[in-house]
Amino acid sequence: MGVMEKIAVKPKTATKVAKVDKKTLPLDSILKMDCIEAMRSLPDACVDMVFADPPYNLQLGGDLQRPDGSQVDAVDDDWDKFDNFAAYDKFTQEWLAEARRILKPDGTLWVIGSYHNIFRVGATLQDQGFWILNDIIWRKSNPMPNFKGTRFTNAHETLIWAAKSDKARYTFHYRSMKTLNDELQMRSDWVIPICGGKERLKLNGTKAHPTQKPEALLYRILLACTNPGDVVLDPFFGTGTTGAVAKRLQRHWIGCERDSTYCKVAEERIEMALPLDESSLETMQSPKSQPRVAFGQLVENGYLRAGAQLTDKKRRFGAIVRADGSLVWNNKYGSIHKIGALVQNAPSCNGWMFWYYQTREGELKVIDELRQNYLLANEP
Amino acid sequence: MGVMEKIAVKPKTATKVAKVDKKTLPLDSILKMDCIEAMRSLPDACVDMVFADPPYNLQLGGDLQRPDGSQVDAVDDDWDKFDNFAAYDKFTQEWLAEARRILKPDGTLWVIGSYHNIFRVGATLQDQGFWILNDIIWRKSNPMPNFKGTRFTNAHETLIWAAKSDKARYTFHYRSMKTLNDELQMRSDWVIPICGGKERLKLNGTKAHPTQKPEALLYRILLACTNPGDVVLDPFFGTGTTGAVAKRLQRHWIGCERDSTYCKVAEERIEMALPLDESSLETMQSPKSQPRVAFGQLVENGYLRAGAQLTDKKRRFGAIVRADGSLVWNNKYGSIHKIGALVQNAPSCNGWMFWYYQTREGELKVIDELRQNYLLANEP
DNA sequence: CATTACGTTGAATCTGGGA
DNA sequence: GTCCCAGATTCAACGTAAT
Numbered sequence: 001m002g003v004m005e006k007i008a009v010k011p012k013t014a015t016k017v018a019k020v021d022k023k024t025l026p027l028d029s030i031l032k033m034d035c036i037e038a039m040r041s042l043p044d045a046c047v048d049m050v051f052a053d054p055p056y057n058l059q060l061g062g063d064l065q066r067p068d069g070s071q072v073d074a075v076d077d078d079w080d081k082f083d084n085f086a087a088y089d090k091f092t093q094e095w096l097a098e099a100r101r102i103l104k105p106d107g108t109l110w111v112i113g114s115y116h117n118i119f120r121v122g123a124t125l126q127d128q129g130f131w132i133l134n135d136i137i138w139r140k141s142n143p144m145p146n147f148k149g150t151r152f153t154n155a156h157e158t159l160i161w162a163a164k165s166d167k168a169r170y171t172f173h174y175r176s177m178k179t180l181n182d183e184l185q186m187r188s189d190w191v192i193p194i195c196g197g198k199e200r201l202k203l204n205g206t207k208a209h210p211t212q213k214p215e216a217l218l219y220r221i222l223l224a225c226t227n228p229g230d231v232v233l234d235p236f237f238g239t240g241t242t243g244a245v246a247k248r249l250q251r252h253w254i255g256c257e258r259d260s261t262y263c264k265v266a267e268e269r270i271e272m273a274l275p276l277d278e279s280s281l282e283t284m285q286s287p288k289s290q291p292r293v294a295f296g297q298l299v300e301n302g303y304l305r306a307g308a309q310l311t312d313k314k315r316r317f318g319a320i321v322r323a324d325g326s327l328v329w330n331n332k333y334g335s336i337h338k339i340g341a342l343v344q345n346a347p348s349c350n351g352w353m354f355w356y357y358q359t360r361e362g363e364l365k366v367i368d369e370l371r372q373n374y375l376l377a378n379e380p
Numbered sequence: 381m382g383v384m385e386k387i388a389v390k391p392k393t394a395t396k397v398a399k400v401d402k403k404t405l406p407l408d409s410i411l412k413m414d415c416i417e418a419m420r421s422l423p424d425a426c427v428d429m430v431f432a433d434p435p436y437n438l439q440l441g442g443d444l445q446r447p448d449g450s451q452v453d454a455v456d457d458d459w460d461k462f463d464n465f466a467a468y469d470k471f472t473q474e475w476l477a478e479a480r481r482i483l484k485p486d487g488t489l490w491v492i493g494s495y496h497n498i499f500r501v502g503a504t505l506q507d508q509g510f511w512i513l514n515d516i517i518w519r520k521s522n523p524m525p526n527f528k529g530t531r532f533t534n535a536h537e538t539l540i541w542a543a544k545s546d547k548a549r550y551t552f553h554y555r556s557m558k559t560l561n562d563e564l565q566m567r568s569d570w571v572i573p574i575c576g577g578k579e580r581l582k583l584n585g586t587k588a589h590p591t592q593k594p595e596a597l598l599y600r601i602l603l604a605c606t607n608p609g610d611v612v613l614d615p616f617f618g619t620g621t622t623g624a625v626a627k628r629l630q631r632h633w634i635g636c637e638r639d640s641t642y643c644k645v646a647e648e649r650i651e652m653a654l655p656l657d658e659s660s661l662e663t664m665q666s667p668k669s670q671p672r673v674a675f676g677q678l679v680e681n682g683y684l685r686a687g688a689q690l691t692d693k694k695r696r697f698g699a700i701v702r703a704d705g706s707l708v709w710n711n712k713y714g715s716i717h718k719i720g721a722l723v724q725n726a727p728s729c730n731g732w733m734f735w736y737y738q739t740r741e742g743e744l745k746v747i748d749e750l751r752q753n754y755l756l757a758n759e760p
Numbered sequence: 761c762a763t764t765a766c767g768t769t770g771a772a773t774c775t776g777g778g779a
Numbered sequence: 780g781t782c783c784c785a786g787a788t789t790c791a792a793c794g795t796a797a798t
Binding site: 085114115116118119120121122123126127132133134135136137139143145146149150151152153154155156158160161172174175177178185186187188189286344346347348349 | 443445449465494495496498499500501502503506507512513514515516517519523525526529530531532533534535536538540541552554555557558565566567568569604
């Protein structure tokens with residue numbers, strides 16, 4: 001188990017990416033225009049995440065406009081689906097290219113879709129160099145049944161999580177996700193109800209947006225893959241689920257939305273959203289973000305004496321601690337990790353978990369416990 | 381509830397598609413060559429289903445160790461190596477085009493893949509004119525964990541079910557699936573364990589094939605979307621899961637496989653497989669494939685007299701039966717389904733379940749019961 | 761013989777900070 | 780950019796051995 005610790009904006013962000021002056025960004029506001037045009041107004045590498053819920057109904061020609069307002073394709077009653085796929089692909093290429101440009105090098109992209117469009121979106125983003133990290137299945141606990149009994153009940157939607165490249169060092173709060181999932185690794189299939197009840201926004205008694213996404217979905221995504229203070233852009237903002245959750249989780253957001261009714265609904269909704277208290281935002285952090293403790297510090301501070309014998313759990317191997325914090329085994333010297341790997345003939349080893357010491361009572365205890373004690377005693 | 385009835389090859393197949401002489405097909409055998417070459421040797425429109433488990437193009441990096449230091453046995457076979465996406469796409473286009481050609485007009489295609497390849501496969505098959513009916517999520521109950529804690533556990537694979545066109549009259553045994561799923565509609569996410577235990581084929585103590593699929597997966601697919609006697613072709617036969625399940629379910633199969641070791645293992649395995657007894661094959665069938673009973677037959681045979689009054693369950697609407705089996709309501713005439721839809725102002729209605737008649741005892745009973753009685757009394 | 765303990769394994773794009 | 784090396788990281792099912 002790790003130690004509770006506040007999330008801090010990862011320091012590498014400050015040093016590794018081109019510095020973007022957040023003051024010049026339209027943070028926490030909606031750009032009331034076409035998303036491609038909107039993104040073009042932003043500088044390169046300025047956002048930490050893009051979350052996109054693009055249109056997928058190929059017959060809704062209105063959703064396929066170019067930045068200049070012209071129609072991508074004449075979608076009339078005689079529409080040919082091949083022409084339509086081409087038009088949809090072009091639209092997808094355009095908004096993805098802009099999203100890619102404004103993403104920081106270590107930022108990630110999330111897209112949600114159904115079988116109508118997700119294969120085209122996925123192939124396109126791979127073509128553009130995005131590196132898929134996971135595909136995530138949103139399993140709806142209460143999907144609409146297939147009334148005609150002609151197919152399987154369409155009970156899920158698919159999300160793609162992708163980095164800008166295979167080398168990118170993306171944000172992923174593994175430990176938070178594991179905690180959220182009752183101490184088991186979070187899987188790629190998430191059970192979340194569809195958006196309804198009080199959460200579902202209404203206008204004159206009817207739903208304000210046909211495909212409003214549940215906040216729980218965005219909550220998990222933002223918690224897992226961004227840090228407080230990060231900037232999340234949503235090119236198809238709709239009624240602003242992304243903005244509402246971002247505000248709750250103390251992330252900045254930028255929305256793109258042409259429809260003025262949606263904009264109005266979203267603004268009112270986000271205005272009402274309450275940011276979580278900072279203490280509620282504390283999450284389980286990976287030990288990676290704990291201060292490092294050198295094994296030698298433990299020796300130096302008397303947690304273990306030089307000359308003490310360490311063994312593995314089953315007492316198959318024994319090694320001696322030296323004053324500088326190195327171990328000796330079979331006339332070979334090295335770190336706890338190196339010698340641990342050596343005795344097992346393994347390529348690598350976490351010495352903290354491998355080596356045990358004997359207490360005065362004769363009990364074997366893993367040396368990682370000493371490190372935890374040291375950390376507790378030396379907390380800031 | 382429907383009636384238990386034997387599956388029969390759907391009659392339309394015999395009349396609608398170009399007749400293929402099954403004697404000329406290499407039924408229930410493996411074509412030991414490249415799948416594209418193999419499919420080219422077959423005539424047009426000769427198979428009812430193609431099930432394909434193509435290489436995933438995994439693009440794995442270096443070795444991967446578990447936390448305990450042991451090595452993960454990766455898929456490093458030559459058949460999964462492609463130079464780039466373009467090469468993989470070309471390969472996909474070629475085998476899909478042949479699969480499309482040999483499929484009967486009402487036949488369907490199933491493909492399985494992971495996020496590495498499924499988006500490319502999905503987009504390609506849409507480009508070729510296939511009409512996606514569902515994407516199905518195979519949720520693994522026991523996936524391999526993400527050992528490094530770097531992503532969400534990849535706990536599923538994706539299948540695509542597609543018809544040759546949007547007009548195709550594909551086979552789907554809705555009722556069998558609903559029965560299989562405890563009287564709930566079968567959803568698009570299926571929980572099935574990975575293939576292990578006795579089912580996992582071994583050679584000299586190690587797995588015979590790195591990616592053997594569970595029979596439960598094929599069982600559900602073949603049961604849902606083929607009829608006994610249908611022909612299923614698998615272009616990437618491997619160790620023959622498709623063949624083994626097809627034999628069990630009394631379907632014909634054709635496999636394509638280049639690797640002679642896989643061929644040998646598959647042949648032995650299928651040889652051992654026992655076809656299910658015909659009585660075990662009886663499953664709940666869709667009302668559509670039951671012998672149709674015209675409502676008029678019931679009138680004709682005295683199950684209901686002309687002039688009788690029908691109502692809905694709550695006696696909100698009343699209609700009169702005419703001698704030809706049509707109903708009258710508000711001076712409007714039509715079938716039980718049409719008038720049922722009309723009175724509710726609904727787009728459609730299953731009249732068999734909507735309309736009730738009154739017994740001599742004054743009890744309301746759904747008219748579907750009369751149909752069931754008629755069917756029982758008139759069984760062959 | 762029953763139960764527990766331990767070892768093995770599965771389509772995996774699987775580390776990251778500092779010099 | 781490369782290199783070095785500390786050190787973080789697993790779930791369910793199945794098979795076999797030990798108790």
